[in-house]
Amino acid sequence: MQKLFNPQSVALIGATDRAGSVGLGIAENLWLGKKQRKIFFVNPNSKKVLKQKTYASIAEIKEKIDLAIIAVPAKFVKQVSLECCLAGAGCCIIISSGFAETGLAGETLQKEISEIFAKNNIPLVGPNCLGVINPHKKLNASFAPDTPQPGKIAFLSQSGALIDSVIDYSLLENLGFSLMVSYGNEAGLGLNDFLAMAGEDKNTKVIAVYLEEIKNGQDFIKIASEIAKQKPIIILKGGKTPAGNKAAQSHTAAMAGEAKIYSAAFQKAGVLEVETIEDLFLVSRTRADLVPKRRGLPLSGSGWAILTNGGAVGVITADWCSRLGVKLAEIALQNNPWDVLGDATSEIYQTALLALLKQPDISGVIFCQTLQTMTDPWQNAKIIIKTQKQYPQKPILPLFLGGVKTKKAVDLLKQAGLGCFQEPRDAVMIASLLLTSDVNSR
Amino acid sequence: MQKLFNPQSVALIGATDRAGSVGLGIAENLWLGKKQRKIFFVNPNSKKVLKQKTYASIAEIKEKIDLAIIAVPAKFVKQVSLECCLAGAGCCIIISSGFAETGLAGETLQKEISEIFAKNNIPLVGPNCLGVINPHKKLNASFAPDTPQPGKIAFLSQSGALIDSVIDYSLLENLGFSLMVSYGNEAGLGLNDFLAMAGEDKNTKVIAVYLEEIKNGQDFIKIASEIAKQKPIIILKGGKTPAGNKAAQSHTAAMAGEAKIYSAAFQKAGVLEVETIEDLFLVSRTRADLVPKRRGLPLSGSGWAILTNGGAVGVITADWCSRLGVKLAEIALQNNPWDVLGDATSEIYQTALLALLKQPDISGVIFCQTLQTMTDPWQNAKIIIKTQKQYPQKPILPLFLGGVKTKKAVDLLKQAGLGCFQEPRDAVMIASLLLTSDVNSR
Known part of the structure; x- marks a missing residue:
């Protein structure tokens, strides 16, 4: 795995400077890691690729190659594969297409190549x-x-x-x-x-x-x-x-x-x-x-709470909870969804959010926000981030409906690793999957 | 309808300068149309709102009011409604809440107000x-x-x-x-x-x-x-x-x-x-x-074509066609999805697109694009716009998978009124609805 995903040396067979070619694309991408590893370009028909010296074959390279990448036409792949095996490459990726996906002849060729690598005990990715x-x-x-x-x-x-x-x-x-x-x-x-x-x-x-x-x-x-x-x-x-x-x-x-x-x-x-x-x-x-x-949250018997400043969004979110099997908790002295109404300030949201998270049998909160006159998306986002830190085991799923005026707050939530949803279905789907993951990990 | 959606004169009862209030919100919004119509602010407790003279009641306004907007606390709404009727308002919107949605008392009050407007034959929007x-x-x-x-x-x-x-x-x-x-x-x-x-x-x-x-x-x-x-x-x-x-x-x-x-x-x-x-x-x-x-496209017996430069996107799109009941046409000499492969240039796309649209029993094309080395989203968008003009009755639905490098082309398509999708399900849903609309309009 180290040799495939973090090789110390890579050889690209089929490197080229031809614009729009696969060989150039790989060469340029590999070159991004030139400080991390040694990179060798192989092409018998050109002297330089990306201003670097090229080799006529992998055999010419005097160093041990962790990863060999083959990007030559299908008809040359068998020969090049043999050379990679002879050179003792640590592992190999065949980019080239024209094998099993093209029909019987390609399938036969692919089988031969596969056997070459298997016999030499060299892990192979690809072809195609x-x-x-x-x-x-x-x-x-x-x-x-x-x-x-x-x-x-x-x-x-x-x-x-x-x-x-x-x-x-x-x-x-x-x-x-x-x-x-x-x-x-x-x-x-x-x-x-x-x-x-x-x-x-x-x-x-x-x-x-x-x-x-x-x-x-x-x-x-x-x-x-x-x-x-x-x-x-x-x-x-x-x-x-x-x-x-x-x-x-x-x-x-x-x-x-x-x-x-x-x-x-x-x-x-x-x-x-x-x-x-x-x-x-x-x-x-x-x-x-x-x-x-x-991790570590006991879910048995618990359910989710919906907190909203817009009745309709509460209704639509509750509908999706029904459909996707997300159980809604009984909230003490309130309905669920809990509608804090259109004039809800961030302070009201915060008070309600804390009350919900403190209730032991509430496992998480879907925090719905519509953009009304008194709504402060930025403050609401900060409250969610702060409160999530206080209750790390109880997920708060922000559902912020809007666009222009909501964007900065949405970005803040995403940067904080909390995610943010714009569609009730998406938030509820995630709530349902968090339940599933809990079931799985037991 | 003219008086509600394009009034020549509007009176706002409950206009105010109080920050964060509903009365200020409406006043500011109304003021945007000050060149289109006369706007009157009513508030017995303040002399000016938005630097404009206010009236103590609607009765004080000497002009005919097409639209009266009531935004005062629920307990005052009945009295103000009577005044609006007396003043002969053309129609009325009650913004105020605190009626049927709050329980029996509110319901009774709402009924009384509703009867006042009905008796005076004045159309009412609202309350709440x-x-x-x-x-x-x-x-x-x-x-x-x-x-x-x-x-x-x-x-x-x-x-x-x-x-x-x-x-x-x-x-x-x-x-x-x-x-x-x-x-x-x-x-x-x-x-x-x-x-x-x-x-x-x-x-x-x-x-x-x-x-x-x-x-x-x-x-x-x-x-x-x-x-x-x-x-x-x-x-x-x-x-x-x-x-x-x-x-x-x-x-x-x-x-x-x-x-x-x-x-x-x-x-x-x-x-x-x-x-x-x-x-x-x-x-x-x-x-x-x-x-x-x-309009005018005969759909009987016809189906959709999927054109793609990425096999998987063709597969996923075809899956959604099966699920949502979108019939795939038989394409002459090609499979459907028609895979023009990862190195497809815009010219190849254009040739294939024209061939599909020329085929009489193909009613529309889902144009799938993945962002590979040879893909030119901008050129592809231009081709779609041009070709759609040649075949206005056959919808081309662009499905452009990507983000940064795709954005400009997606915007171009949207500006051209063609829309652009990023998710196969969405494009297929639209294809299915275009079929439905045809069925409906027969």
Whole structure:
């Protein structure tokens, strides 16, 4: 794992200066980590790449290579793979496509290459993948157009394109990652191996996965069950319907399995399944921040409280609690939702919030705010942050409806690692998952 | 309707300079339309409000008042109502709360006031409401903290607080409104009346509604059915579950009805029901822009095409098509989703897009973009805008996954009135609703 995610030396076979090429993309991304490790570019047809000396082959490099990255046309991959094995590379990523995903000939070639690495006992990632990224070690061994910020979420994806877009999204949303792995055709290492690695990685607090098929279901359940006891695993499964399944077959070599079998396996393993890309990262982000705080809270018999300055938002939020199975607590001398009314000042909110958190059988509060004349989003945000510190085991989920005047407060809450929701359904979904995580970890 | 949404003269009874008060909020909002109409402030206890002369009562004003707004404590409302009737006000909004929503005494008082206006044949909005807004005529007769931009969506809401937050949201999202009505306790005019007004309003292309109860179901079905033939009506119903229902009862005077009866009524009336606040405005906005373009397209036997440069996004989008009942067309010589692969240039996208739109039995295209090395979001956006003009009857729904590097192109698409989605589910939901609208309008 060290050699793959924090190599001391990397060789890129297929490095080039050609604009818009995969070889240049990887070279530039690798170069970001030039202070962390030695980087070697291999290309027999050019003398320099990114103004650095190139090598005609990996054999020419006189140093031990921890990680070899192969990005040459499919027809050359077998030969280059043999050279990497001969050179004793620590592990290898094959970026190149043109294998099992293209038909029978590609499948045969992939099998031969897979056997070469297996025989030499060298871990292989790919082929037909984007590569791997470890922002904590400034390793971007991929051709993604950007590098994400370091964070707590490991994202394992059968799709490289999805990783590209998620990185672009994460830079706008200030979302950080611990690891990113595009695992492609799984000729060597597969999803189960990467799950195990993310499980061991100390930076990773939550594991997010996009997959279309699982190759070894029994192993998956075994490995995922173990990890899910410590770290939440959130999965989006593509190809769950006839139309999606048909699409998945032409996209990867995978024969997408039956949705019900998958969902049953996920449930058995204690994995949370989501249905949208937005939910995958909403849930991952919130759980990365909130779950550690939830440790040790006795939940039996307890429920959530809704605190609001707008009746309708209380109603809609209560509706979602009913739908998603989030139990509402009985609040002493108040209704639940507790409506502090439209003229509620931050002081009123604070008093109510403290009263709720002090009540032993209330496990968390959904703090709803609409933007009325007396509403002070900034003060409300500060109160939430302060009060959450006093009651670290009782999650406060801020639900701030608004836009322009709400933005600064929303950003403050996000920076404080508390998250902030704009849609009642999202806040309640997180409340329901926090309950689930508690059930899982018992 | 003219007198309510575009009055030539307005009197505010309860105008004040007191910071943070409802009376000041309305006064300031009204003042924004000082070039459009005459504005009179009534307050027997102060000589000036916003540096303008005040009147001791509405009787003192020597001009005919189109719209009287009452914002005084509940106990004074009856007396002031009588004065408004005597002065022959064209219509009246009672902002004040403290009526049917507070219990039996308030209900009795509300009934008396309601009868006063009925006897004098003066239309009444409220009590217990935020007011009304018509951005096209610079009328903000409410205490909302801001004024929205003019646009095509009428928003009718039982909740005033929701309107406040929606305005703040709309300013960030560049969303415009034709009318906004907080209809409160419906002592005079009710939802059905406002639906009829929005139906007649030429600026309104789509009607979005938040409600907890409908007071006259038969009338609702009759009125909504007629309007829905011309303009889409999108409704979010609060209080659909036991918990939400209980919350609704303590929030308004409403006894929230059974969710199934409501859903059946909505379906009978051709009204689209959504389940989240986000969907209410996502659907409203997209339909305001797209529905007019859809006129005249024969849909029988036709289906949608998915065009993508990322296999996984094609798979996820196809999954959602299966789930939401969006039929996928057979594409000549290609799969559907049609995967133009990760190195697709804008030229490749354009060629494929034109081929799809030319195929007669393809009714629309979901244009999926992931942000890979060769992807040019800006060029792709321009191609979509240009091509949509060539084929105005075939909607192209852009689904651009990303963030920082995608933002400029997303904004361009939104400015062009095409909308842009970041989540496959959202794009497919809109595709499904465009189908529904076609079915409705036949």
